[in-house]
Amino acid sequence: MIRNPALRNVPLGIQQKNIIVTCNYVAREQGVTKLMFVTDAMEKCPQLVLVKGEDLTHYREMSYKLTELLMTYCPLVERLGFDENFMDITEVVEKRLRDNPESGEYSFTGHVYNNASINVKAIDHPRLAIGSHVAAELREVIYSKLGLTGCAGISTSKLLAKLVSGTFKPNQQTTLLPLSVKDIMGSLNGLQKIPGVGHQTAKRFQALGLVSVRDLQLFPLADLVREFGDNSAQRLRNLALGIDDTPVTPTGAPQSLSDEDSFKKMSSTKEVLQKVEDLLQSLLDRMQKDGRQPRTFRLTIRRYSATNKWFNRESKQCPIPNHIGQKITSGSSDALAQLMTIAMKLFHKVVDCYAAFHLTLINVCFSNLQTSSATSSSKGSITSFFAHVTSHSRMSQCQDDRSQSTVGRFVQEADLMRKTETSVKTNNWSNELLSEKGPVASSQSESVTGSTVGLGTKKKPNSPECQLPLNADPEVFRLLPVYIQNELLSPTCTHTSQTPLNHSPKSFTAATSPLKNGLCKVNNSHHITLDNMDVLKYSGPSDKQTAINHRPSLDQQMFPEGASPGEEKSLNHVSSERSSKSKFPLDIDPMVFSELPPEIQRELLSEWRQQKPVLKIPFSKKQGKSQAKEKKGLPKSTQANNLLKYFKSS
DNA sequence: GTGGTGTAG
DNA sequence: GGTTCTACACCAC
Numbered sequence: 001m002i003r004n005p006a007l008r009n010v011p012l013g014i015q016q017k018n019i020i021v022t023c024n025y026v027a028r029e030q031g032v033t034k035l036m037f038v039t040d041a042m043e044k045c046p047q048l049v050l051v052k053g054e055d056l057t058h059y060r061e062m063s064y065k066l067t068e069l070l071m072t073y074c075p076l077v078e079r080l081g082f083d084e085n086f087m088d089i090t091e092v093v094e095k096r097l098r099d100n101p102e103s104g105e106y107s108f109t110g111h112v113y114n115n116a117s118i119n120v121k122a123i124d125h126p127r128l129a130i131g132s133h134v135a136a137e138l139r140e141v142i143y144s145k146l147g148l149t150g151c152a153g154i155s156t157s158k159l160l161a162k163l164v165s166g167t168f169k170p171n172q173q174t175t176l177l178p179l180s181v182k183d184i185m186g187s188l189n190g191l192q193k194i195p196g197v198g199h200q201t202a203k204r205f206q207a208l209g210l211v212s213v214r215d216l217q218l219f220p221l222a223d224l225v226r227e228f229g230d231n232s233a234q235r236l237r238n239l240a241l242g243i244d245d246t247p248v249t250p251t252g253a254p255q256s257l258s259d260e261d262s263f264k265k266m267s268s269t270k271e272v273l274q275k276v277e278d279l280l281q282s283l284l285d286r287m288q289k290d291g292r293q294p295r296t297f298r299l300t301i302r303r304y305s306a307t308n309k310w311f312n313r314e315s316k317q318c319p320i321p322n323h324i325g326q327k328i329t330s331g332s333s334d335a336l337a338q339l340m341t342i343a344m345k346l347f348h349k350v351v352d353c354y355a356a357f358h359l360t361l362i363n364v365c366f367s368n369l370q371t372s373s374a375t376s377s378s379k380g381s382i383t384s385f386f387a388h389v390t391s392h393s394r395m396s397q398c399q400d401d402r403s404q405s406t407v408g409r410f411v412q413e414a415d416l417m418r419k420t421e422t423s424v425k426t427n428n429w430s431n432e433l434l435s436e437k438g439p440v441a442s443s444q445s446e447s448v449t450g451s452t453v454g455l456g457t458k459k460k461p462n463s464p465e466c467q468l469p470l471n472a473d474p475e476v477f478r479l480l481p482v483y484i485q486n487e488l489l490s491p492t493c494t495h496t497s498q499t500p501l502n503h504s505p506k507s508f509t510a511a512t513s514p515l516k517n518g519l520c521k522v523n524n525s526h527h528i529t530l531d532n533m534d535v536l537k538y539s540g541p542s543d544k545q546t547a548i549n550h551r552p553s554l555d556q557q558m559f560p561e562g563a564s565p566g567e568e569k570s571l572n573h574v575s576s577e578r579s580s581k582s583k584f585p586l587d588i589d590p591m592v593f594s595e596l597p598p599e600i601q602r603e604l605l606s607e608w609r610q611q612k613p614v615l616k617i618p619f620s621k622k623q624g625k626s627q628a629k630e631k632k633g634l635p636k637s638t639q640a641n642n643l644l645k646y647f648k649s650s
Numbered sequence: 651g652t653g654g655t656g657t658a659g
Numbered sequence: 660g661g662t663t664c665t666a667c668a669c670c671a672c
Contacts (some may be wrong), residue, residue: 016663022659034659037661056664079668081659198657232669251667260664296651313660316652363664368651 002062002147011045013038014053021053025170040416054261056082065146067251073138078158079251086158087138088248093130104129109136110152112172113164114180125177132175139173159244160184162195181242187212194239201236204228216240253369257290258298259283260363265304269353272362276343277336279364284328284335287366293325294366297339299346302361313361316346320366329372341386 001008011027013020020041023032025285031044041048053059063082070077076088086632095102104126112120112132120131134151142148145409152173153165163184164176176184188194191213192202208227210216216224224233236246266272276299298317305312320328320342327335343364351357554587 017661019661019662035662039661054663060665079666083659187653196657200656254664254666258665262663264661298653311655317652319651361663365666 003058007049007051009074011048013041013048013050015050016052016054020050023048056209062146062148066142066148068392069142070138071250074140076250078248078249080162084162086161086248089131090127091135092134093127096130096134097126108132108175110154110175111168113167113174113176114183117183118177120177128156128177130177132173135173153602157244157573158246158248159195159239163188185213185217186244187238191216194236196239197236207382253290253292256295256365256367257283257286258363258365259286259370260300260361262302262361263361266359266362267357269347272347272351272359273340273344275362276347276364277340279362280339283364283366284339287328287330290369291329291371292369293329293372294320295325295368295370296320296366297342297346298363298365298367299343299350300361300363300365301347301350301359304358304360309368313363314348314350315363317365317367318342318346326629328366466468 001012008024009026011024011030013027013032014025015021015038018038020032020034020036020038022034023041023085027041027045027048030048032041032048038050059082063079067077067085069081070085070087074087074089074092076091078086080086082558105123106129107122108120108125108129109132112118113474133153135154139150139152142150149171151165151169153161153162153163153167153176154173155164155176156178158178160181164174167174174357191197191210192199192200192207194213196203204227205211208219208223210219216236219237221233221237224237228236232356235511259282261275261279263275264277296317297320298315300313300315302313304313320339324335324342326332327338351359
């Protein structure tokens with residue numbers, strides 16, 4: 001909506017795969033809800049406008065802009081997802097109190113929780129009263145600078161600020177006074193409404209006969225400890241009582257960057273190869289913008305299973321050798337191919353390719369991100385702000401301050417898609433917090449599964465029925481990496497293409513003569529990047545007492561004109577390297593070469609230029625062990641054939 | 651450090 | 660009939 005204001009007043013849903021991950025208030029009024037299936041949503045609201053939201057780039061950027069903006073007012077900002085922020089505004093409040101001791105006496109701005117049933121006097125809660133004004137100002141700034149609206153909650157802890165922030169929606173703010181804590185906790189409709197109590201914990205509560213917040217408040221602590229252990233029991237009990245003493249911890253730069261895609265079924269190594277490449281490509285772009293160097297790489301999969309269809313994930317991770325890490329940071333074109341090697345090794349560790357498999361998700365993740373002082377590159381990016389701003393120094397500075405004064409917090413949430421919220425809290429009388437919500441983003445990346453092939457082959461190399469295509473040399477075949485062999489032999493490969501190639505197909509072949517004719521094709525999958533919508537609503541305080549900035553929630557403009565999902569990366573690699581065809585070794589078929597993925601093309605060309613052998617090295621279909629070797633012994637031997645890294649089985 | 655689980659938006 | 664895409668915290672090992 002920010003990018004396309006025209007969408008502001010129509011029912012709008014953000015679609016990821018087959019579900020509506022979020023929607024604007026116009027759509028909600030017609031019965032559309034979060035996580036509703038698209039078909040159901042269309043039934044409820046036939047005029048619903050859908051925007052693809054798989055690509056989170058825009059949301060992520062807006063989300064960080066908001067956090068960054070809040071940090072300019074006070075460094076104690078803790079992110080919760082893409083669309084909420086907690087702020088500890090104790091210091092801001094204390095300063096105002098010092099500068100103008102009477103400032104808190106006048107009023108609250110926005111709503112006060114339960115104000116009809118309590119005797120609200122701002123003078124009794126000067127810090128919360130000031131906090132309500134700070135929240136209002138912040139919401140105003142957020143609107144004027146970013147165009148985002150949202151709600152805020154103001155109270156004395158993150159828990160309370162969060163709970164109260166949604167009391168009046170959209171685009172409004174509410175302050176919770178200490179004397180209303182019992183009321184708000186009692187108003188929660190079920191234990192799962194307590195932040196931090198999710199599905200699993202709620203089930204365990206239920207098994208104990210606990211259903212309401214009241215049930216938990218009254219449940220003997222000893223019994224709770226028996227079920228959850230000391231720490232969790234105490235924490236859960238406190239939450240039920242409205243007690244939360246956890247500090248607002250500045251979030252800083254993300255500790256990991258990941259990219260994932262889900263799908264109905266993926267069962268061939270070839271598809272995996274392509275999917276991983278796509279995910280990695282996009283992740284590498286993000287990583288490079290971030291500027292830090294990842295030290296750890298993780299590959300996660302989700303397998304289909306009839307019982308636990310969607311929830312079990314398995315992962316494998318490994319350190320990223322420094323030389324590769326540096327390439328990632330520097331944006332070297334080698335990075336992708338080298339990471340593919342690592343990724344496929346991990347894949348083979350977690351999935352037995354000789355057996356049938358059915359994956360429904362793949363995730364790639366960089367973690368253990370290190371700020372290399374050397375990389376001062378990307379200054380402009382939003383995330384690099386976080387990468388380079390030392391949240392530590394800011395935080396410790398703040399905490400020092402806080403220790404001499406009162407504790408307070410400011411919570412802010414912004415919902416990019418829908419609204420922003422702000423909440424502020426104060427501890428008793430001496431503390432105040434405020435929270436606001438920022439933009440929420442959600443989207444997905446859509447993947448196109450490529451497949452197809454041209455090989456009529458067989459099954460496993462060892463299996464009796466295995467037959468290679470007539471033009472395939474068994475010797476050469478044997479030298480191929482296991483997963484390529486499998487791929488060639490897999491049912492999807494053996495017949496024709498199953499999935500139409502929507503995009504520039506590339507043939508992925510080991511470029512040696514015997515196999516040159518028929519290999520598995522892997523097309524590039526693209527991510528169709530969509531524009532997200534962000535909308536926000538910021539509601540101004542409309543209090544009975546003082547209505548300060550009431551805004552009609554307008555929303556934004558996140559959509560470029562047609563809100564058309566932009567295909568940002570349609571890769572049409574092939575051609576670029578083609579001109580260098582003159583450098584082809586004699587035994588290479590240019591047509592086959594032209595269909596190789598660009599990275600492979602580049603690598604081959606580079607190696608040919610250096611007159612390095614291609615596919616020379618015998619594969620030791622080893623598992624595991626050879627890894628260490630690869631990482632270390634790389635210096636020279638690696639050069640023997642970089643392409644191998646693509647093929648090497650773990 | 652690794653891998654799994656739970657939670658959240 | 661079908662549940663997205665991130666990111667983080669915690670735990671056991």
